[in-house]
Amino acid sequence: MGSELAELKAEVALLRKELSRVSDEAEVRKVHFKYGYYLDKCLYNEVVDMYSDHPDTYVEFLGSRYRGKEGIKRLYNGRFQNTFVKGRNGPVRGFLLDHIMMQDIIDVDPTGTHAWCRMRALMQAGTHKSIRETHPRGHVQWWEGGLYENEYIKEDGVWKLFRYRYFPFWHAEFETGWSETKENYIPWPTKTYPEDPWGPDELIEQKMLWPDTRVVPFHYPHPVTGKRVDDDDLRAPLFGDEASSAPAPLSLALPEGQSRPGAGSREDPKVLPDLLQNKV
Known part of the structure; x- marks a missing residue:
């Protein structure tokens, strides 16, 4: 009887742990989807909130990094809010900025306080012809495809955005499609804060726009082999050329001085062994 009771208790403990994991994955998914809905309508105050x-919070975007809550405010409440909606919190008539979030892969670490999400975004954006004279973008319409490799942390029982990395894969004018997209469709930032009042805290080497097709590294190992994709296989050389001729692979490595839960160092194989070991 005693052994059966112990076995039952162990089974209940496992079920509780699994239920907690599934619940956390669902909540992280909802958090990102909610972020997307706010972003669609230029509700940048809600996005920042x-x-x-945490001092290690940051956003990586277009070859730059916005660090801490103040840096993130400069990106959303400064650059985006002033460029798209002239400083208001909310949409302006005739401006479209829809982000379709999909194909999410979410993993929660064993502590239940740190999570990863890889997710694809497809954006439809532009202006209606009725505002061509009043909006600084004039009369435009474009597509964007991108990929997130994000981290989240749970604080006081609430999942929050932590480290956001958004890689815009490609842009395309609606009329001509992606094969005609000019290179460097969105110019890279060249100045940091405070020289640029809305600028990032630092410029980084993670610059990728179509027709560059490098692979954004996966936060997870292969589900069958348990291995990571080789660095050379993440690169994108010209057809028939050696991988070594292509730009260096992209990375999910942290800025100097930052670490992940349980991390002794960036190369520590004990760092979240189910998710993050080997070069992330």
């Missing part, structure tokens, strides 16, 4: 106040 979703980020953690």
Whole structure:
């Protein structure tokens, strides 16, 4: 009887752990989807409020990094808010900025306080012809495809945005399609804060826009082999050329001085062994 009771208790403990994991995965998914809905309608105050106040919080975007809550405010409440909606919190008539979020892969670490999400975004954007004279973008319409490799942390029982990395894969004018897209469709930032009042805290080497087709590294190992994709296989050389001729592979490595839960160092194989070991 005693052994059966112990076995039952162990089974209940496992079920509780699994239920907690599934519940956390669902909540992280909802958090990102909610972020997307706010972003669609230029509700940048609400977007910023979703980020953690943790000092290691950051956003990587277009070859730059916005660090901490103040840096994140410069990106959303500065650059985006002033460029798209002239400083208001909310949409302006005739401006479209829809982000379709999909194909999410979410993993929660064993502590239940740190999570990863890889997710694809497809954006439809542009202006209606009725505002061509009043909106600074004039009369335009374009597509964008991108990929997130994000991290989240749970603070006081609430999942929050933590480290957001968004890689815009490609842009395309609606009339001509992606095969005619000019290179460097969105110019890379060249100045940091405070020289640029809305600028990033630092410029980084992670620059990729179509027709560059490098692979954004996966936060997870292969589900069958348990291995990571080789660095050379993440590169994108010209057809028939050696991988070594192509730009260096992209990375999910942290800025100097930052670490992940349980991390002794960046190369520590004990760092979240189910998710993150080997070069992330």
